[in-house]
Amino acid sequence: MKKSHLLALATLTSVSMMSIAQADDLVDNRWYVAPFGSYIHTGGDRGAEDGWGAGMGVGKMLDKHFNVEIRGFYQEYDANPVGEWKNGGGTVDLQYYFSRNKLAPYTVIGAGGMATSAGGVSRNGSFIGEAGAGLAYEINDNFLLRGDVRYRYNNNFDTTYGRNTDEFHDMVVNVGFVVPFGPKPTAPVAFEMPAPAPVVKAPDCSTLDSDSDGVNDCLDKCPATIAGSKVDFEGCPISLELKGVNFKLDSAELTVNAMSILDSVAASLMGYPEKDDIEVRGHTSSEASDAYNMRLSQRRSQSVVNYLKMKGVTNRLTARGFGESQPIADNATEEGRSLNRRVELIWMGK
Numbered sequence: 001m002k003k004s005h006l007l008a009l010a011t012l013t014s015v016s017m018m019s020i021a022q023a024d025d026l027v028d029n030r031w032y033v034a035p036f037g038s039y040i041h042t043g044g045d046r047g048a049e050d051g052w053g054a055g056m057g058v059g060k061m062l063d064k065h066f067n068v069e070i071r072g073f074y075q076e077y078d079a080n081p082v083g084e085w086k087n088g089g090g091t092v093d094l095q096y097y098f099s100r101n102k103l104a105p106y107t108v109i110g111a112g113g114m115a116t117s118a119g120g121v122s123r124n125g126s127f128i129g130e131a132g133a134g135l136a137y138e139i140n141d142n143f144l145l146r147g148d149v150r151y152r153y154n155n156n157f158d159t160t161y162g163r164n165t166d167e168f169h170d171m172v173v174n175v176g177f178v179v180p181f182g183p184k185p186t187a188p189v190a191f192e193m194p195a196p197a198p199v200v201k202a203p204d205c206s207t208l209d210s211d212s213d214g215v216n217d218c219l220d221k222c223p224a225t226i227a228g229s230k231v232d233f234e235g236c237p238i239s240l241e242l243k244g245v246n247f248k249l250d251s252a253e254l255t256v257n258a259m260s261i262l263d264s265v266a267a268s269l270m271g272y273p274e275k276d277d278i279e280v281r282g283h284t285s286s287e288a289s290d291a292y293n294m295r296l297s298q299r300r301s302q303s304v305v306n307y308l309k310m311k312g313v314t315n316r317l318t319a320r321g322f323g324e325s326q327p328i329a330d331n332a333t334e335e336g337r338s339l340n341r342r343v344e345l346i347w348m349g350k
Contacts, residue, residue, distance in 0.1 A: 028100065028185055031060050034146065036176025040075055043169040048085055051077020057093070061180070067095040071110070083119030085161075090114075091130060104136045108148060118161040129153045130172070141184040147175040185256055193264065194227050211235070226268045240345040245304065252299035254307060262304065265345075266311035276349030277316040280304050283344070285337035286324040297321030304343055318348075 034057035042048040053075025059067050072090040079085055091112030097104050110130040116123055134148025154168040194211050205217040211225045213235050220235030229237040242265065245258040254262070269278075282301030284293040298321030305319040329336035 026185055026187055027063050028061050028180075029063070030180040030182050030184070031058070032178050032180040033058055034069065034071075034176055034178045036146075036174045038073060038075060038175075039173040040077055041171040041173070042077055042079075043171075045163065045165055046079065046085075046168045046170065047163060048077050048079030051075055051085070053087070055174075059093075059095075064100055065097050067093075067097070067106075069093040069095065071112075079118070086117040088115050089126070089128060091128065093130075097136070102138045104138070105133070106136065106148075107131075107133045108150065110150075114154065116156065116159075116161070121161070123156060123159045123161075125157055126159075127155045127157070132172075134174075136178065142180055144178040144180075145176075146178050147173070149173050192227065193268065194224070222272075224268070224272065226265065226272075237345075237347050239347070242304070242343045242345065245343050246341075247300055247303070250296070252296070252303045254303055259307065262307050263311060266308050266313050269308070269313045269315060270311075276347045277318065279318045279320055279346040279348055280308075281344045281346055282319070282321045283326055283340060283342050284324050285340045286327070286331040287337070290323060290325075294321055294323035294325075297323050301343060 036055055036057065038053040038055065040051045040053060042050060053073055055071055055073030057069045057071040059069030061067050070090065070092055073088070075087045077085050089112060091110035093108050093110035095106050095108045097106040099105075108131065112128055114126040114128045116126055130150045130152050132148050132150030134146065136144050136146040138144045150172045152170045152172050154170065156166045156168070158166050160166050197208055197217070208217040209215065209220070211220070211223055212227070213220070213225045213229065213231045215231060215233065215235030217223070219233070222231070222234065222236035225231055225235060225237050226240055228243065229240040231237055242261065244261045246255050247253060247258065248255060280301045282297035282299075282304075284297045284300075286293070288296070298319065301321050302319040305317045308317060324331070324340070327336070327340045328342075329339040331337050331340060
């Protein structure tokens, strides 16, 4: 019987570890907690009645297929002549989701340890391995119902508890819910680059403006200027307001959408012939004190500098915060305050 159980465990393990397809650009990688209740159908080798238990898991979504989760549990069931069994322990689980749809089937494998007390006699150092399958149902972005059925192998290392074996085989049914932390990632707004000019046999450059910066191609010394840039009479950038580059509330942490926009900006800067120094200027609205807003704008501009450098931008980048000192709209309205909260790139050689 031992060989058949080990074969079942190995088969479920191979299913859970199958190769995954190329991940989507959008990945939900939030942490979560997962309380659950358990029903234990004890194997005949244990000589015990069925029982109940409960536990808690803490996990993380790794990509569109895999979760890793640490679980702790406590369970009780009666037996004769051994007496009442009490189990407390934990496992580390790897879950494979076939999809992340509203109804999501998955397989799971886990390994860990368990302390057992039978008839008042306690032993520590028990090993458990689990494998099974389940379903998750998404109620909303931050609440899912979840349940699974697992085969459990338990090795008590020469402690038989009055039985003829130190190995036990049980079935465990878990039902609970999952609460992910934070907002579910959404698709970022794409940062569109200007379309290249069409190729013609004999173009008249004075009638063309390939990068749409207002300077024709004959005079433009800085082709492929980033869309939205203010330029000089030679078509070279002077400044650029990074529209859509926002931060979490009262924080210098970039949003997912902001990082997507900065990825496109970094790609443009790395392929751009202008290598002048760039000052990254941060501005805030006027809700807080002058001193607080000055510090916040400095931290936010430094976050943009750090992100662009991490992406490979070679221009010399300097962060500078202006707080609420340079509003471009009325701070008395929410629309005006939203416009005043901004980040700009300033080309210092211009």
